[in-house]
Amino acid sequence: MHGKSVLLIIGGGIAAYKSLELIRRLAELGVTCGAILTRAGAEFVTPLSVSALTGQKVFQDLFSLTDESEMGHIELSRAADLVVVAPATADLMGKLAGGLANDLASTTLLATDKKILMVPAMNVRMWESPSVRRSFEILKKDGVLFAGPNDGEMACGEFGPGRMAEPLEIVAAIEAALGGAKSLASPLAGVRALVTAGPTREPVDPVRFLANHSSGKQGYAIAEALVRAGAETTLISGPVSIAPPDGVKLMRVTTAREMLAACEASLPADVLVMAAAVADWRPDIAANSKIKKSTDRVVPLIKLVENPDILATLAHHAKRPRLVIGFAAETDDVVENAIAKRARKGADWIIANDVSANLNGESVMGGERNRVHLISAAGREDWPEMSKRDVGTRLAARIAAEIKGAA
Ligand code: PMT
16 A cells, blocks of 8 residues: 555545544555545535645635646546545435536546545435435446445434444555455455464363463454455354354364364365464373372473474465465564564464553453554555454455455
8 A cells, every 4th residue: 555645535424524534544554645625525524634634735626726726637536546435425426426527526536537436424314215326336337436334323313324434444445446356345255265263272181271362353353354355264263252253164173283174174265364373382191081189299290292383384285375374473572573483484474463562451362452563575564553353354455455456
């Protein structure tokens, strides 16, 4: 995304405030953002706040001589890599579907030769009205991309589809659009994904085991996002207490060796995401009956042996997935260690997270939030702190851009 540019058209809706957050998120990724603010949009956010965040002049008026002398609407519509309309109101959708051009936003949308991504936001009854459905169908047929709308409670108090997608979901859709995905609704259609999640448990005896604090939340969120993106997703999970996402093929395992066997049985796959916290070692021998406390208080010694490295095994497998993604759970020198781990294990990407970090009062292992760095041959991307669900959404979009872009 770094170095790309987006022209953001902000329509008139209460969700316009989310567009300010969107501009900030894009800036963090090195994406330049120019903006057109419609007259109705300016009732919800001010030109000053948009301009302060984009660091550029905000364009508002088709007939403003100053605007036209600085940059004509034709040039404005062609300068960016992608045109994003957020919020996309019923009015803006209807105008583009009907070929109307009576203000700067609608003229720019007709004049552009770039892809258009619309992010609808409106009341549920409006969204479901026959005329908006018609506009939606026409625009989709014309190749306009859509992100959302989501289901949920709206500012007007009603519930249902019509809520604007969240800024990070829009970032993910922009990433997929810039990466060349054909359909934002199912950018990973036809792709087989294999995701591992949760801890492994290595038995000491029938009642004791070695394990770690992984809850499975990060891996499950990634699997859920991949399903949403249309991938045929197998989730291989260690013992966790959360419900599997709808639409995955779930395989439950306990030990690292079982996880490796389940992964190998699930090949071929196009993408592997190893989010599981696999135990590096296991007790040499798992006792068949409970180890008793000795009366002379001699503490039993447990000899550990190394577990197979699943990520390294699959990265060098005859049926190696096209895109192999590992995680790195680090407490020190997070990025440096992750770079070394990527080379050592033969992964294409490593998602590094600092598991000693305290995010919102919770630790990364077990908590709801994460802050990750994506390490690839191209370098590193530092993602801001976000929910594990958002990490999943964004990773799915990156995967779509990588896989479909290379297709
Ligand atoms: O489950 P949560 O509570 O949501 O927490 C998420 C998480 C912190 C567990 C997750 O984001 C994460 O970092 N997972 C990887 C944990 C880990 O085992 O990291 P590692 O640095 O020890 O291993 C590096 C990579 O090799 C990982 O992809 C791991 O799955 C893999 N590995 C490790 C050991 C082994 N024997 N086989 C492996 O495949």
